[in-house]
Amino acid sequence: MQFIIPVGIVTAMGLLAGGILTIADKFMAVQMDETAAKVLAALPGANCGACGFAGCADYANALAKDEEHAIKANLCTPGGDAVAMEVSSILGVEFEGASSKIAIMKCSGSRDRTSYAMDYQGHQTCKANKLFFRGRGACEMACLGFGDCVNVCAYDAIRIENGLAVINKYKCVGCGLCAKACPNALIEIVPDKTRVVVGCSSVDPGKVTREICAIGCIACKLCEKTCKFDAIHVINNHAVIDYTKCKNCTACAKKCPTNVIHVFPRPVSAPQQKPKPVAAETAQVEAPAQ
Numbered sequence: 133m134q135f136i137i138p139v140g141i142v143t144a145m146g147l148l149a150g151g152i153l154t155i156a157d158k159f160m161a162v163q164m165d166e167t168a169a170k171v172l173a174a175l176p177g178a179n180c181g182a183c184g185f186a187g188c189a190d191y192a193n194a195l196a197k198d199e200e201h202a203i204k205a206n207l208c209t210p211g212g213d214a215v216a217m218e219v220s221s222i223l224g225v226e227f228e229g230a231s232s233k234i235a236i237m238k239c240s241g242s243r244d245r246t247s248y249a250m251d252y253q254g255h256q257t258c259k260a261n262k263l264f265f266r267g268r269g270a271c272e273m274a275c276l277g278f279g280d281c282v283n284v285c286a287y288d289a290i291r292i293e294n295g296l297a298v299i300n301k302y303k304c305v306g307c308g309l310c311a312k313a314c315p316n317a318l319i320e321i322v323p324d325k326t327r328v329v330v331g332c333s334s335v336d337p338g339k340v341t342r343e344i345c346a347i348g349c350i351a352c353k354l355c356e357k358t359c360k361f362d363a364i365h366v367i368n369n370h371a372v373i374d375y376t377k378c379k380n381c382t383a384c385a386k387k388c389p390t391n392v393i394h395v396f397p398r399p400v401s402a403p404q405q406k407p408k409p410v411a412a413e414t415a416q417v418e419a420p421a422q
């Protein structure tokens with residue numbers, strides 16, 4: 133019977149706190165502008181920041197306040213054309229079409245192609261491993277494989293396969309959260325018409341890369357000499373494509389002696405509608421191979 137008094141006190145405190153919160157919610161709530169509320173309802177709710185604002189509500193408020201329409205209505209990459217059209221219609225501005233983006237992976241170093249230089253037993257994140265010397269990879273720019281990128285993707289668009297992050301282009305909406313999470317800056321957000329990708333970011337000289345990775349860029353510059361559009365250059369010991377110049381002609385990929393320039397086919401069965409965000413816990417991380 134002696135538990136009745138403490139239970140009563142806790143219940144009374146809970147009721148009091150609930151009452152205070154209800155009153156605060158009623159009298160102190162920030163009223164949202166009607167237009168902002170409509171825009172917010174049209175946005176996908178990913179809160180990824182791809183629009184350049186702190187989240188969907190921030191973007192919706194900024195659009196609603198912007199009487200000059202200086203802020204574009206098509207900045208929500210995950211929402212694609214459908215959301216851009218709806219937001220444009222709410223704001224009464226011309227629909228310009230959303231700029232579709234996609235993430236690309238600039239490392240091909242799966243476990244059968246390269247190796248780890250240490251048996252790392254510390255905190256199992258890419259960020260922590262990177263702080264431990266220069267990461268566990270034999271190549272310091274290799275994918276660390278703990279899946280920091282996987283954990284932030286709200287669209288279940290990345291998996292770790294054989295120690296390497298692999299992006300599902302049909303699920304990716306180009307929000308860029310994975311790119312921000314990768315301590316080796318291996319993920320880049322590019323226009324979704326991109327078909328040619330250099331799968332390497334090594335900064336080692338070609339001779340070293342040859343020894344530690346079966347597919348790394350060896351900085352031979354054959355791609356650079358082949359490109360008719362001046363769109364690919366060897367910078368810091370690996371080939372880098374300038375996507376403002378690349379015409380997807382694939383000539384560089386055909387010349388590459390290590391096959392590290394990948395050519396992706398045009399999507400034939402891409403969903404018309406971009407996927408909705410999924411709960412973070414449903415995103416999958418496979419245990420990285422040691």
Ligand code: SF4
Nearest residue numbers: 285304305307308310
């Ligand atoms: S893979 Fe996921 S986190 Fe990365 S850009 Fe695509 S949707 Fe965003």
Ligand code: SF4
Nearest residue numbers: 258275276279281314
């Ligand atoms: S690509 Fe993903 S798994 Fe690989 S190092 Fe970057 S954050 Fe980690």
